[in-house]
Amino acid sequence: MADVRVRFAPSPTGDLHLGGARTALFNYLFARHHGGRLLLRIEDTDRERSRREYEERILKDLRWLGLDFDEGPHRQSDRRELYAGAARRLKEGGLAYEAEDEAGRRALYFRPPQRSGRFRDELRGEVRFGKIRDFVILKSDGMPAYNFAAVVDDVHMEITHVIRGEEHLPNTGRQVFLYRALGAPEPRFLHLGLILGPDGRKLSKRHGARSVRELREEGYLPEAVLNYLALLGWTHPAGREEFAGLAELVAEWDPSRLGASPARFDPERLLHFNARHLRRLPARQLARLMQPFLETPLPPGREEVAVEAVREEMRLLSDAPRLLGRLLGPVDPGEVAGRLPEGSAGALAAACRLLEGRWPEGLEEAREFLSALRRWAKEHGMGAREVLHPLRVALTGEDRGPRLEYIIVLLGPEEARRRMERAREARLRA
Ligand SMILES: Nc1ncnc2c1ncn2[C@@H]1O[C@H](COP(=O)(O)OP(=O)(O)OP(=O)(O)O)[C@@H](O)[C@H]1O
Numbered sequence: 455m456a457d458v459r460v461r462f463a464p465s466p467t468g469d470l471h472l473g474g475a476r477t478a479l480f481n482y483l484f485a486r487h488h489g490g491r492l493l494l495r496i497e498d499t500d501r502e503r504s505r506r507e508y509e510e511r512i513l514k515d516l517r518w519l520g521l522d523f524d525e526g527p528h529r530q531s532d533r534r535e536l537y538a539g540a541a542r543r544l545k546e547g548g549l550a551y552e553a554e555d556e557a558g559r560r561a562l563y564f565r566p567p568q569r570s571g572r573f574r575d576e577l578r579g580e581v582r583f584g585k586i587r588d589f590v591i592l593k594s595d596g597m598p599a600y601n602f603a604a605v606v607d608d609v610h611m612e613i614t615h616v617i618r619g620e621e622h623l624p625n626t627g628r629q630v631f632l633y634r635a636l637g638a639p640e641p642r643f644l645h646l647g648l649i650l651g652p653d654g655r656k657l658s659k660r661h662g663a664r665s666v667r668e669l670r671e672e673g674y675l676p677e678a679v680l681n682y683l684a685l686l687g688w689t690h691p692a693g694r695e696e697f698a699g700l701a702e703l704v705a706e707w708d709p710s711r712l713g714a715s716p717a718r719f720d721p722e723r724l725l726h727f728n729a730r731h732l733r734r735l736p737a738r739q740l741a742r743l744m745q746p747f748l749e750t751p752l753p754p755g756r757e758e759v760a761v762e763a764v765r766e767e768m769r770l771l772s773d774a775p776r777l778l779g780r781l782l783g784p785v786d787p788g789e790v791a792g793r794l795p796e797g798s799a800g801a802l803a804a805a806c807r808l809l810e811g812r813w814p815e816g817l818e819e820a821r822e823f824l825s826a827l828r829r830w831a832k833e834h835g836m837g838a839r840e841v842l843h844p845l846r847v848a849l850t851g852e853d854r855g856p857r858l859e860y861i862i863v864l865l866g867p868e869e870a871r872r873r874m875e876r877a878r879e880a881r882l883r884a
Pocket residue numbers: 463464465466467468471472473474475477617618619620621622646647648649650656657658659660
């Protein structure tokens with residue numbers, strides 16, 4: 455499609471939440487799919503509710519998601535001349551008139567040529583509307599009303615496709631009349647199904663929807679958020695559900711698979727995607743991303759082992775300190791002894807002996823030590839579990855957890871030996 459131009463048009467009245475982020479993502483994907491351009495427009499004509507601080511936060515969140523735009527941000531409050539000019543033309547053409555608004559202040563009204571009509575929505579087909587009354591286009595404070603500013607901008611910015619949430623459907627009828635009155639072609643409309651909160655209501659700033667900023671602070675990955683959002687109102691032709699990142703989504707995305715049904719926000723599914731994306735990151739990258747969530751830094755020189763030790767159980771980056779603490783935190787030998795079977799003192803003694811002289815700084819050496827321990831078990835007619843389980847309990851105080859070689863390397867040979875020794879002594883005393 456030639457010269458596609460789309461826009462994401464948030465109002466800076468709160469943080470970017472998942473509903474807004476999905477609209478931004480779909481506009482982004484649409485633009486990239488068609489080799490077109492994405493514009494960012496800040497709809498800040500509501501003076502009471504708009505804040506520059508929110509605009510900056512929205513920009514930051516879009517950047518974090520990787521949704522970069524090609525033009526803008528254009529701020530509606532900077533474009534008042536443009537709206538005033540368009541309003542003048544409508545007035546001169548006899549399509550607008552001044553009158554008192556509901557509060558008794560002077561405002562400029564638009565008089566639509568008809569009271570009803572129809573437009574085409576790309577996802578819904580023909581949409582009919584009616585009962586359109588005269589409506590305000592310039593408010594008493596000189597600011598344009600929402601519908602007017604949006605249309606004047608879409609015309610001026612040569613927007614070809616308007617992709618937004620379906621709560622805008624009731625506005626579209628009024629907007630269609632405005633395009634015609636301004637002598638401009640209508641863009642195509644795609645009204646996406648709403649994203650609903652657990653209470654069944656539209657996710658919205660006003661109802662405290664989870665913001666992208668909160669998700670970032672809780673330890674979600676942008677790739678996981680994008681992956682989750684991409685599937686709210688879109689399906690891959692082969693039913694694929696996992697996409698490594700934006701580049702892959704761009705390659706696979708196709709607007710013919712868009713749907714108009716509403717979708718309920720499912721926090722568990724988002725967590726599930728996050729866990730999967732955490733697993734696919736290279737260890738070094740994951741170590742770097744974990745860093746801001748840690749109270750104490752990862753053990754120097756063993757950062758990547760630490761990452762491998764916890765990544766299977768991680769669902770959020772912020773799980774890292776708890777999981778690492780569980781592995782590296784102190785173990786109470788007395789408590790451990792009570793859970794060790796009687797015969798385990800012998801196995802722990804063997805483990806101590808086998809560890810002596812070995813200094814497993816790396817995974818390879820730690821694996822060799824574990825193999826030697828398994829061989830010892832076999833020679834003594836014991837199953838591998840009979841020696842490895844006491845070892846795990848002695849080292850971590852837990853019955854299960856990450857692979858033992860990770861734990862040994864993380865603790866370091868000295869600490870590992872000390873823990874085995876103490877557990878063995880406590881078991882003998884018990
Ligand atoms: N829950 C939602 N489901 C689908 N689309 C949404 C949802 N919330 C916002 N959008 C879309 O995101 C874009 C930006 O919306 P906007 O910044 O006005 O946020 P908002 O949450 O709708 O604001 P408000 O707090 O005023 O309801 C619009 O295209 C809007 O249609």
